[in-house]
Amino acid sequence: MDDKKLVSLARGAMQMAYVPYSHFQVGAALLTKSGKVFTGCNIENAAYSVCNCAERTAIFKAFSEGEHDYEAIAVIADSRRPVPPCGACRQVMSELCPRDMRVILSNTEGIIELTTVAQLLPGAFVSEDM
Ligand SMILES: O=c1ccn([C@H]2C[C@H](O)[C@@H](CO)O2)c(=O)[nH]1
Ligand SMILES: [Zn+2]
Numbered sequence: 001m002d003d004k005k006l007v008s009l010a011r012g013a014m015q016m017a018y019v020p021y022s023h024f025q026v027g028a029a030l031l032t033k034s035g036k037v038f039t040g041c042n043i044e045n046a047a048y049s050v051c052n053c054a055e056r057t058a059i060f061k062a063f064s065e066g067e068h069d070y071e072a073i074a075v076i077a078d079s080r081r082p083v084p085p086c087g088a089c090r091q092v093m094s095e096l097c098p099r100d101m102r103v104i105l106s107n108t109e110g111i112i113e114l115t116t117v118a119q120l121l122p123g124a125f126v127s128e129d130m
Pocket of ligand 2: 053054055056085086087088089090
């Protein structure tokens with residue numbers, strides 16, 4: 001599956017966002033090594049701290065179904081620049097995804113930025129640090 005297709009699946013997931021507070025829809029699509037795609041959207045809550053980002057929704061869906069090996073993730077929002085994952089999502093990616101995994105950041109205008117988990121969170125706190 002090419003990056004553009006993964007971005008288009010993320011765009012579809014964006015429509016599922018539950019965002020009554022920020023009105024900022026985000027979609028993600030996670031490609032597994034086995035070729036499956038798990039999509040995710042952001043899901044907000046009146047207790048703001050329990051809002052869940054699109055990236056973590058997609059990763060947790062996959063992980064909870066026993067899919068632990070990931071190839072790439074695409075993230076999209078109607079943002080001025082390709083939407084950057086928040087710190088919580090970077091930390092989760094650094095724990096559950098390969099350091100060199102492709103992270104495809106995009107916006108609805110079609111601007112795409114390619115990065116990796118390692119580039120998004122250099123010096124990540126990991127289990128070996130405990
Ligand atoms: O990469 C990002 C950035 C933000 N959000 C969500 C969290 C919240 O619902 C809204 C505004 O921060 O966007 C994501 O899902 N992914
Ligand atoms: Zn996040």
